[in-house]
Amino acid sequence: MSERVMEGRAGGxxxxxxxxxxxxxLTAGxxxxxVSAVFTRSPADVQAGYxxxxxxxxxxxxxxxxxxxxxxxEVRRAALELSAVEMDREDLVRIGPFGGVAKQEHGEGTPLRWRERIARELWEPGGPGRTAQGEDGRPSHLAGIDWRQVFxxxxxxxxxxxxxxxxxxxxLLDAAEHAETQWLHTARTRQINTAVTDLSSHHGQTQAAEGRQTMSPDRPAAPxxxxxxxxxxxxxxxLSRKPGISRKxxxxxCAVCRTAPASVLDHCHEHGYVRAPVCQSCNTQERPDHLYSNDIRVAGHYTRLFDTHATDWLRHWHRCPGCRARTTLPLPHLATWTAHVACRSQRPTHRDAHSSRGRKPCGALRVSWTGSHHAPHSCLLTVTVDFCPSGExxxxxxxxxxxxAERFGTWLAETAPDVAAAAGPDRLDDLPTHFRPVIADTNGEGTALF
Known part of the structure; x- marks a missing residue:
């Protein structure tokens, strides 16, 4: 520890x-x-108290x-927790921009709102290279993270x-938003208890003080x-229109990774049913990489969705009664599965001097479709390879x-038998007799949120 830190100590x-x-x-490696100067630059504010x-x-x-x-x-704990996080710079998540501005429920937002801050900075003159500054003229930070280095x-x-x-x-930033929300909620509860204490008897003051001790922001919030x-x-x-749903x-x-706090309701756009609460990372991971409304670039993260963690994701998608009863997936996911799994053997390869196998898949997969799931007899999926040396x-x-859909049903039975056993045309308990129309997205991200 440096000498300067030792001089600043006073009773811990x-x-x-x-x-x-x-x-x-502590975070050098x-x-x-x-970023440095996290306690003395924006958005650190002694008036906020944290x-x-x-x-x-x-x-x-x-x-x-x-x-x-x-x-x-506390400083050491925060630094050690962040330093323990492993980061893969190639495993990227799209954070925007999307088709609109996400709606916030009144009174339920958090001061961090990191997506809004990043979007505001990137849309202002100067673009991604611009550095947002606080009132002191120094660059601001998001939960101590220098996101500009990895943007x-x-x-x-x-x-x-x-x-x-x-x-x-x-x-990390999603978890930071959640932690801040919990901390502020506890702080508000503490202020209310303090106000009540001022009007109560000495006995009541003692009880309220004990209650404040258990609700103190210094203590970790309930997980x-x-x-x-x-x-x-x-x-x-x-459900999305009910007051207080964001807090709930x-x-x-998160129902998928079961580690991060949930922040959004994932739902099936074809049948309109809620699947489960998920974190922003999982919600983005399962989102098809749309080029256009009916055209998807089959990116590398689909290996996780349909291979290494297939059972978890299939179980999640089949939380929709419509998809479960029809033993299928929403059209964008079914199209991606067809390109990534069913047509895998048809993808050309070429020599690769850096691979032990000597060959690697060629170009970039893309899948598009005509028609819709409402008219399956006329819906056709087309799988292509972009940037192929033998012909783009x-x-x-x-x-x-x-x-x-038939191929997927067969593959599902082999890959996730328990998921397949819960699906099928006889599982119609809560399914409406008529198809529900595709429900318009209400969170401002358009067709990107299948």
């Missing part, structure tokens, strides 16, 4: 300047890039003499640009509870919708 508390030095020293660092909320305390300090062990912008047709961050960073199908059968267009969703753990946009296969 250190000055904000010393905390900055300690943070920088972190896989996730961090600094958000990764998943941790570090409270600020006014010591004797009026100087603000923080507990050294990726991609363009298509020299006009459409998309923004990406590594999945580990997205998970999210596991999701056990509480929203099964609910229609998204109805945040009380669950080479057509690998054209598969009718019904044939693709």
């Amino acid at each position: 508390l250190i000055t904000l300047g010393a905390a900055d030095v300690l943070w920088a020293a 972190s896989g996730v890039p961090t 600094v958000l660092l990764g998943r941790c909320v570090v409270p600020m305390l006014r010591a004797s003499g009026g100087r603000w300090r923080v507990a050294e062990f 990726v912008e991609r363009t298509r047709d020299r006009a459409v640009r998309t923004w990406w961050l590594p999945r580990a960073v997205v998970r 999210p509870r596991p999701y056990n199908g509480e929203l099964q059968g609910h229609v998204y267009s109805v 969703v945040a009380g669950w753990t 946009h080479r057509v690998l296969a054209q598969v009718p919708y019904r044939e693709a």
Whole structure:
């Protein structure tokens, strides 16, 4: 520990300047890039009474003499937790821009709102290279993370640009939003209890003080509870409009990864049913990489969806009663599965000097379709290879919708027998007699949220 940090100690508390030095020293080798001066630059604010660092909320305390300090062990805890996170720079999650601005429920947002902050900075003059600054003129940060170092912008047709961050960073920022929401809720409860105490008797004061001690923001918030199908059968267009639903969703753990706190309701756009609460990372991971409304680039993350973690994702998709009863997937997912799995053997390969096998798949897979699931007899899936040396946009296969659905049903029975056993035409308990129309997306991300 540096000499400056030692001088800042006072009964386990250190000055904000010393905390900055300690943070920088402990996170110097972190896989996730961090910023310095996290306690003395925007958005750190002594009036708020805390600094958000990764998943941790570090409270600020006014010591004797009026100087603000923080507990050294809190700084160390936050730094060690963030330094332990492993990051794959190639595993990217799209964070925007999307077709609209996500709606926030009144009073339920968090000050972090990292997606909004990044979008606001990137849309302002200067673009991604612009550095947002606080009132002191120094660059601001998001939960102590230097997201600009790992930010990726991609363009298509020299006009459409998309923004990406590594999945580990997205998970950290989502967890930071959740931790801050819980901390602020507890802080508000503490303030209410304090007000009640001022009007109560001495006995009541003692009880309220004990209650405040158990609700103190210095104590960790209650962890999210596991999701056990509480929203099964609910229609998204109805449930999403209920007051307080965002806070209720945040009380669950993501139903897919079962580690991160949930933040959104994933739903089936073809049948309109809620699947489950999921975290932003999982919601983005399962989202097809749309080029256009009926055209998908089959990216590398589909290996996880249909191979390494296939059972988890199939079980999640079949939380929709419509997909489960018909033993299929929503059309974009079925199209992607057809390209990635059913047509895998048809994809050309070429020599690869860097591979032990000597050959690697050629080009980039793309799948498109005509028609819709409402008219399966006329729906046709076309699988092609872009950037193939033997001919760009080479057509690998054209598969009718019904044939693709039959192939998927066979594959499902072999890959996830328990999921297949729960599916089928005899599982119509909660399924309406008529097809529901595709429900318009209400969270501002358009067709990107299948």
